[in-house]
Amino acid sequence: MQIFVNSKYDFVRWRWYAVAFSAIFVLTGLGFYLRNGINWGIDFAGGASIVLKFKGPVPLDRLRAELTDASLQQYGKAEENSVLIRLPQLKREGDYAGQTVLDLNADLNPEAKSKLDLNFHGRDRVTDLLYTADPDRKGTNDAARQYYQKVAENVINKRSELGIFAAMNQVTSVEGVTTGIARILNDQAFLGQFNVLNQETVGPQVGRELQQKAIWAVILSTLAMGAYLWLRFDVMFGASAVVCIIHDVLVSIAFLGMIHGEVSLNIVAALLLIVGFSINDTVVMYDRVRENKKKIKTRMTFDEQLNLAMNQTLSRTILTSGTVAIVLVALLLFGGKVIHEFAWILLIGVIAGTYSTITIVPSVAIAWNNLTGRKRDISGPAKSSRVEPAREEVSADKRKRKAG
Numbered sequence: 001m002q003i004f005v006n007s008k009y010d011f012v013r014w015r016w017y018a019v020a021f022s023a024i025f026v027l028t029g030l031g032f033y034l035r036n037g038i039n040w041g042i043d044f045a046g047g048a049s050i051v052l053k054f055k056g057p058v059p060l061d062r063l064r065a066e067l068t069d070a071s072l073q074q075y076g077k078a079e080e081n082s083v084l085i086r087l088p089q090l091k092r093e094g095d096y097a098g099q100t101v102l103d104l105n106a107d108l109n110p111e112a113k114s115k116l117d118l119n120f121h122g123r124d125r126v127t128d129l130l131y132t133a134d135p136d137r138k139g140t141n142d143a144a145r146q147y148y149q150k151v152a153e154n155v156i157n158k159r160s161e162l163g164i165f166a167a168m169n170q171v172t173s174v175e176g177v178t179t180g181i182a183r184i185l186n187d188q189a190f191l192g193q194f195n196v197l198n199q200e201t202v203g204p205q206v207g208r209e210l211q212q213k214a215i216w217a218v219i220l221s222t223l224a225m226g227a228y229l230w231l232r233f234d235v236m237f238g239a240s241a242v243v244c245i246i247h248d249v250l251v252s253i254a255f256l257g258m259i260h261g262e263v264s265l266n267i268v269a270a271l272l273l274i275v276g277f278s279i280n281d282t283v284v285m286y287d288r289v290r291e292n293k294k295k296i297k298t299r300m301t302f303d304e305q306l307n308l309a310m311n312q313t314l315s316r317t318i319l320t321s322g323t324v325a326i327v328l329v330a331l332l333l334f335g336g337k338v339i340h341e342f343a344w345i346l347l348i349g350v351i352a353g354t355y356s357t358i359t360i361v362p363s364v365a366i367a368w369n370n371l372t373g374r375k376r377d378i379s380g381p382a383k384s385s386r387v388e389p390a391r392e393e394v395s396a397d398k399r400k401r402k403a404g
Helices: 012-036 060-066 096-108 123-133 142-162 168-172 179-188 204-232 235-258 265-295 302-312 314-334 337-372 387-403
Strands: 047-054 071-074 082-087 194-202
Touching (some): 012 235, 012 337, 047 096, 060 071, 060 096, 123 179, 142 168, 235 337, 265 314
Antiparallel strands (some): 071 082
16 A cells, blocks of 8 residues: 655655754653652562552542552542552562551451451452351361352452442352351451552562663663664664664653653563564665665665655555554553553654654764765666777777788
């Protein structure tokens, strides 16, 4: 499918404007980092991350009083009554999130001292309660335990489906809950104020190791791409590709600083995807330059070769980047909070990778060409009308000398 047919846009002419724009954009992002600092995620900074869903409005004042050093943030829509709790880095290893959740459950649910919290505990605790009480007279054998375990599993699955039990009739209406089981649950269990949707703890040592590995992953992947293009084409194209990838990664990181996004493993994955996507259009454009050198029979400067190749591949570039951008916009609109920043970084990286291929790469390639003094112009062949007569005259002179 061709969107642009025989286009003749002078991309090379605007290369320095693109360089200036990118430099301003990256410096602006750096300014945000200097002002706000790097928002390291739990993966890299260490600490704990907890997501709680409450039966009613989130008791923010109570949570702030209990967790003085924590950062509280609304999770999802306001009507979902969920909160994201981020706890600062600890200097020691341990289940930071698990212990914090236990403390919150004890403080916010006083009944937990004497009854089982159906919004907090899992299948095994519910199974133990029913098996010990044995309301359906199943005995104390393994079959009885499996029977009550199945009922407990149905209860927990229902809780996962609802997010949290708001009323006891939601529990007693679960499949497998008999009148006897319902009586035990009403007498010996209760519905706590919150359910734990997610909890995660990362120790300080693990966080530092993940930081180093993430940085090396991006650096080594960039160098590997450059080495690949160096071997496939030449060192000039390899160096240009490396600069292009660095540009796209820096633009994406700068945008992350502008929105004060969290630097997590998801962001590292997005940057690695950007590295791969960025090199894609660059390889296609380089390959077209090489093909044109074999096909074109007229004189062309190196600037004109790059312009021609970019115009020839423009339709493909727009279609490829456009379809990816549509998917990312859909993720932004409907993907939810968890992948919001991931989708944003990928979208900015795709945009940066598209315009860097037609502006930043030519800037580096032309500057390299001019600095090294290596001419890559295509020279037209000599005219054949002047060659053939000369050969005929030489042959006639030889025949005359032989006849004489």
